Amino acid sequence: MYAIEANKVSKNYFSEKSGKFAGLGNPIVRNNTGSKSLSDDKAAGVSFEVHEGEIFGIIGPDGAGKTTLFRILTTLLLADSGNATVNGFDIVKDYRAIRKCIGYMPGRFSLYQDLTVEENLNFFATVFNTTVAENYDLIKDIYQQIEPFKKRRAGKLSGGMKQKLALSCALIHKPTVLFLDEPTTGVDPVSRKEFWGILKNLKKQGITILVSTPYMDEASLCDRIALIQNGNFLKIDTPPNIINQYEKKLWAVQSQNMSQLLKDLRNNAQTMNCFAFGDAHHIGISNSQYKENELRSYLEARNHKSIEIRIIAPSVEDCFMELSQK
Amino acid sequence: MENVIVAKNLTKRFGHFTAVDNISFEVKRGEIFGFLGANGAGKTTAMRMLCGLSKQTEGIATVAGYDIHRETEFVKKNIGYMSQKFSLYDDLKVWENIELFAGIYGMNDKAIRSNTDLLMQELNFENERNALVGSLPLGFKQKLAFSVAIFHKPQVVFLDEPTGGVDPITRRMFWEMIYKAAENGITVFVTTHYMDEAEYCHRVSIMVDGRIEALDSPANLKSKYQAANMDEVFQKLARKSQRTE
Amino acid sequence: MKQLYSFIKKEFYHILRDKTTILILLLMPIIQIILFGFALTTEVRNTNVAILIPANDVLANELAARIDASSYFNIVEQIHTKSDIQAVFRDARAKLVIVFENDFSKNLMQLGVSHIQLIADATDPNAATSFSFYASNIIQNYQHDLAHQAFIPGTITPEVKMLYNPQMKGAFNFVPGVLGMILILICAMMTSIAIVREKEMGTMEVLLVSPMKPLYTILSKIAPYFVLSCVNFTTIILLSVFVLKVPIAGSFASLVFVSLLYIFVALALGLLISTLTTTQVSAMLISGMGLMIPVMLLSGMIFPIENMPLPLQLLSTIVPARWYIAAVKSVMIQGLGFSSILREVLILSLMATVLVAVSMKKFKVRLE
Numbered sequence: 001m002y003a004i005e006a007n008k009v010s011k012n013y014f015s016e017k018s019g020k021f022a023g024l025g026n027p028i029v030r031n032n033t034g035s036k037s038l039s040d041d042k043a044a045g046v047s048f049e050v051h052e053g054e055i056f057g058i059i060g061p062d063g064a065g066k067t068t069l070f071r072i073l074t075t076l077l078l079a080d081s082g083n084a085t086v087n088g089f090d091i092v093k094d095y096r097a098i099r100k101c102i103g104y105m106p107g108r109f110s111l112y113q114d115l116t117v118e119e120n121l122n123f124f125a126t127v128f129n130t131t132v133a134e135n136y137d138l139i140k141d142i143y144q145q146i147e148p149f150k151k152r153r154a155g156k157l158s159g160g161m162k163q164k165l166a167l168s169c170a171l172i173h174k175p176t177v178l179f180l181d182e183p184t185t186g187v188d189p190v191s192r193k194e195f196w197g198i199l200k201n202l203k204k205q206g207i208t209i210l211v212s213t214p215y216m217d218e219a220s221l222c223d224r225i226a227l228i229q230n231g232n233f234l235k236i237d238t239p240p241n242i243i244n245q246y247e248k249k250l251w252a253v254q255s256q257n258m259s260q261l262l263k264d265l266r267n268n269a270q271t272m273n274c275f276a277f278g279d280a281h282h283i284g285i286s287n288s289q290y291k292e293n294e295l296r297s298y299l300e301a302r303n304h305k306s307i308e309i310r311i312i313a314p315s316v317e318d319c320f321m322e323l324s325q326k
Numbered sequence: 327m328e329n330v331i332v333a334k335n336l337t338k339r340f341g342h343f344t345a346v347d348n349i350s351f352e353v354k355r356g357e358i359f360g361f362l363g364a365n366g367a368g369k370t371t372a373m374r375m376l377c378g379l380s381k382q383t384e385g386i387a388t389v390a391g392y393d394i395h396r397e398t399e400f401v402k403k404n405i406g407y408m409s410q411k412f413s414l415y416d417d418l419k420v421w422e423n424i425e426l427f428a429g430i431y432g433m434n435d436k437a438i439r440s441n442t443d444l445l446m447q448e449l450n451f452e453n454e455r456n457a458l459v460g461s462l463p464l465g466f467k468q469k470l471a472f473s474v475a476i477f478h479k480p481q482v483v484f485l486d487e488p489t490g491g492v493d494p495i496t497r498r499m500f501w502e503m504i505y506k507a508a509e510n511g512i513t514v515f516v517t518t519h520y521m522d523e524a525e526y527c528h529r530v531s532i533m534v535d536g537r538i539e540a541l542d543s544p545a546n547l548k549s550k551y552q553a554a555n556m557d558e559v560f561q562k563l564a565r566k567s568q569r570t571e
Numbered sequence: 572m573k574q575l576y577s578f579i580k581k582e583f584y585h586i587l588r589d590k591t592t593i594l595i596l597l598l599m600p601i602i603q604i605i606l607f608g609f610a611l612t613t614e615v616r617n618t619n620v621a622i623l624i625p626a627n628d629v630l631a632n633e634l635a636a637r638i639d640a641s642s643y644f645n646i647v648e649q650i651h652t653k654s655d656i657q658a659v660f661r662d663a664r665a666k667l668v669i670v671f672e673n674d675f676s677k678n679l680m681q682l683g684v685s686h687i688q689l690i691a692d693a694t695d696p697n698a699a700t701s702f703s704f705y706a707s708n709i710i711q712n713y714q715h716d717l718a719h720q721a722f723i724p725g726t727i728t729p730e731v732k733m734l735y736n737p738q739m740k741g742a743f744n745f746v747p748g749v750l751g752m753i754l755i756l757i758c759a760m761m762t763s764i765a766i767v768r769e770k771e772m773g774t775m776e777v778l779l780v781s782p783m784k785p786l787y788t789i790l791s792k793i794a795p796y797f798v799l800s801c802v803n804f805t806t807i808i809l810l811s812v813f814v815l816k817v818p819i820a821g822s823f824a825s826l827v828f829v830s831l832l833y834i835f836v837a838l839a840l841g842l843l844i845s846t847l848t849t850t851q852v853s854a855m856l857i858s859g860m861g862l863m864i865p866v867m868l869l870s871g872m873i874f875p876i877e878n879m880p881l882p883l884q885l886l887s888t889i890v891p892a893r894w895y896i897a898a899v900k901s902v903m904i905q906g907l908g909f910s911s912i913l914r915e916v917l918i919l920s921l922m923a924t925v926l927v928a929v930s931m932k933k934f935k936v937r938l939e
Contacts, residue, residue: 049916061491062465062492074776075434076938084638099779099781099782101784104777104780106776106777107773107778112581112774113584114589115581119581119584120497123578124777126573126577126578127781127782128781128783129573129782137380137610143651158366160364185367186490188363188364188365190364190561193561214492215520216494227744228342269448275494276498276501277522278521278525278526317494321494
């Protein structure tokens with residue numbers, strides 16, 4: 001049995017303001033006779049499975065449909081089409097059973113700002129018919145870090161601490177599947193790293209985790225990922241497999257004048273795409289015959305100094321950019 | 327080159343809590359200055375003081391040559407501001423947003439009109455001119471928001487996590503716009519949580535517990551802390567934090 | 572049960588920690604009652620009185636002197652015929668005319684009964700009721716003293732007559748009116764805001780995803796405001812009885828019963844509003860525009876319903892406050908029994924049933 005199984009799930013909103021559809025999967029178009037038909041085969045929506053005990057990442061920018069997907073799977077929204085199960089329970093019929101066994105941390109940490117850390121935790125424990133003492137083992141490692149501030153109101157906590165408290169609250173009833181919707185958005189890199197350490201530990205205890213993030217560098221921390229854009233999955237696989245499927249040669253190029261370098265690289269006929277990547281520019285070359293020293297002499301001819309060209313393995317971000325441009 | 331931002335012993339206390347602890351730095355004209363730090367390190371407080379939104383407890387600072395406390399009105403005229411949270415009005419059209427913000431900064435109608443035309447061409451936005459901003463994709467909005475923030479040709483533009491949640495390609499195009507603005511002499515003061523973006527800055531400061539723990543070019547910082555990338559530098563420094571709020 | 576208990580506890584934390592709001596909610600009824608009441612009590616002091624009194628009637632003169640001596644009244648004029656009464660009021664020389672019957676003393680001693688007419692200028696109905704009430708009191712005290720000290724057993728029957736506003740529309744209306752307004756404000760507006768706030772904060776998502784029963788969520792949101800309403804109800808009643816001296820003429824139990832029923836209707840309304848809105852601002856606007864204004868304008872609190880054009884009269888029938896205020900007036904002011912407010916009670920019960928049914932049906936187990 002899969003922990004989560006989604007089959008052609010779609011959900012679209014028509015926004016009056018933008019006059020466009022947004023959400024998950026392509027919109028279902030009603031034809032003149034009033035019957036529903038799918039606008040094309042992509043309209044089938046998203047399908048994927050999450051194995052038990054897996055960390056599955058949904059990776060994509062804001063507005064890609066991540067939150068809609070989470071809300072459908074956590075039984076908060078009804079899908080337009082498709083079906084899905086969580087722990088084998090149907091998301092529509094058995095929503096009560098699902099609500100008992102999942103933990104959910106929505107995008108905005110939903111804590112009561114005017115209640116203290118302790119009061120928040122106790123409240124969520126009773127909402128799930130349990131006590132803090134009963135499941136303390138599971139949250140111990142996380143909660144201990146914020147315990148010194150247990151009398152502080154949640155509204156006065158820092159971003160990292162709020163995140164830990166929200167996670168403690170989502171874990172308090174020992175869920176078997178944990179849904180974390182953008183838990184690291186707006187959180188600094190140090191707290192983010194710590195948070196992923198915590199998730200690794202939870203995985204060890206057998207909890208299945210579905211997590212979404214807009215940070216591509218977090219992809220490699222998941223067992224498997226789905227890259228999502230404009231309501232559709234670009235790819236589902238393990239991060240190494242996604243990287244292996246990258247079709248082009250990828251070079252990292254540096255020189256003294258990085259902004260001029262970007263322009264010159266883009267003007268090179270061999271360049272498929274070129275983007276800044278930290279301290280170097282990544283350029284994708286589709287012509288396998290094109291050699292490193294050919295590029296070097298091309299750049300030297302344009303007065304670039306201390307040129308460095310390295311062949312590199314792509315990151316998930318390179319792959320995302322490649323796939324999203326198709 | 328001349329300094330556009332000068333901060334000397336800038337301090338801000340809230341009661342017993344020192345949010346910003348005696349920071350000093352200069353930013354040159356046309357420089358892209360990355361202002362990094364963990365959540366709660368004091369970045370926002372420092373930025374608010376520089377924008378004239380909050381009064382420092384101690385120290386002095388000038389932005390665009392004006393004292394941030396005594397000449398707040400002049401400071402505000404010479405800066406642009408954009409944040410991820412608030413930038414444009416979704417229920418106004420593209421040109422209405424431009425007109426509104428340009429008007430706030432006291433530009434005359436003729437300049438607004440001609441510059442709007444120019445901007446629409448540059449951004450390839452001519453068809454979206456009459457679209458409601460709410461209907462634009464996020465990436466478009468970010469670009470437009472940045473263009474509006476520098477529309478009145480400020481000396482400094484403050485960008486508060488401008489690229490949060492944006493897709494990787496748009497994020498990079500956004501940085502290319504930042505570069506262009508810097509080449510045109512606009513000083514860019516930017517905060518971000520993406521460490522690869524720190525590499526795009528000319529110089530980077532890293533705040534820890536209200537103090538500036540490190541300030542240098544990304545290359546120098548990496549060699550000083552023997553780190554492969556800015557993320558490592560940041561992790562090494564920010565882990566020293568003792569602060570709990 | 573534990574779930575419900577801790578949920579209710581949490582709601583109380585929310586309310587108690589928002590010091591400004593709780594202070595406003597508790598002080599508002601006090602301030603309103605005092606503001607209305609202040610206008611009333613000043614009017615009663617030194618009210619000008621004209622008398623029509625038979626010549627050389629000992630007891631009548633004694634009573635007149637006693638009235639004059641009280642701090643409430645000043646006798647400013649003696650008139651000689653009943654036809655002068657109109658002129659006295661028209662020229663605003665007095666607010667009250669006391670007419671003693673001829674042979675006042677004789678009738679009292681020989682027949683054991685005599686009559687006094689209290690004719691009040693009721694253009695300011697609140698004031699008129701009060702000073703007529705005070706005058707009647709003085710007369711009753713006098714009769715009591717006569718019986719005990721002078722051994723003259725007999726009844727003086729004061730007959731109160733209100734000129735210009737004989738049915739006393741608006742008199743004492745403000746106490747039932749304030750009750751009707753405060754209760755709807757606290758129950759409907761605050762309840763809806765409390766529920767919508769959870770939606771806005773995103774905490775509703777987590778609650779919905781939990782095994783918590785929706786009914787519990789509703790009950791625990793309602794509970795604190797129910798308590799708060801009861802506190803306010805008590806404050807208003809205490810103030811009106813002890814400070815404004817507006818007596819509860821009828822049965823206290825009926826008053827409490829109809830008030831609880833009204834509170835229930837208001838809570839159900841609040842619930843309904845919360846299911847229709849997603850932001851605190853819109854919840855506040857709907858409660859403000861949709862509840863406060865009808866309560867003030869269409870409930871009979873300020874404008875008598877009888878004087879409204881028919882469409883507005885019809886519209887007023889769906890305003891719960893109209894029925895509540897009418898019921899409170901009957902019980903509290905007119906002292907009528909429960910049977911006389913049966914109609915109001917039935918209508919309010921019907922409203923409560925419909926509102927609860929609709930809002931329970933509308934309360935979503937999902938986000939949209």
